Amino acid sequence: MARVKRGVTAHAKHKKVYKVTKGFSGRRKNTIRAAKAAADKAGQYAFRDRKRKKRTFRALWIQRLNAAVRPFGMTYSRFIDGLSKSGITVDRKVLSDLAIHEPAAFQAIAEKAKAALAA
Numbered sequence: 001m002a003r004v005k006r007g008v009t010a011h012a013k014h015k016k017v018y019k020v021t022k023g024f025s026g027r028r029k030n031t032i033r034a035a036k037a038a039a040d041k042a043g044q045y046a047f048r049d050r051k052r053k054k055r056t057f058r059a060l061w062i063q064r065l066n067a068a069v070r071p072f073g074m075t076y077s078r079f080i081d082g083l084s085k086s087g088i089t090v091d092r093k094v095l096s097d098l099a100i101h102e103p104a105a106f107q108a109i110a111e112k113a114k115a116a117l118a119a
């Protein structure tokens with residue numbers, strides 16, 4: 001039986017790992033054992049943080065809204081309560097964007113929310 005040399009296959013497999021670890025520091029980028037472990041861990045972090053990113057952004061929008069409604073004499077929770085009572089269904093991302101880029105439009109929404117709380 002003929003002898004099978006596996007250098008080509010092994011090199012191809014290693015190349016895939018090295019492509020993922022490009023830019024890593026030390027042996028984590030060029031030693032296959034360390035690189036494989038680093039690539040696995042990087043994948044786990046990436047998967048976890050794709051989920052976490054959504055939470056982080058929502059928290060940021062809430063903080064921005066809280067700061068934006070304070071001049072109108074409201075807190076974030078009272079503002080959201082007022083929005084639901086007035087029947088305005090705009091998500092936090094859009095509200096946050098309005099507060100930054102269109103203060104006049106945001107002020108109108110805030111006033112409607114405040115009026116709905118008073119009624």
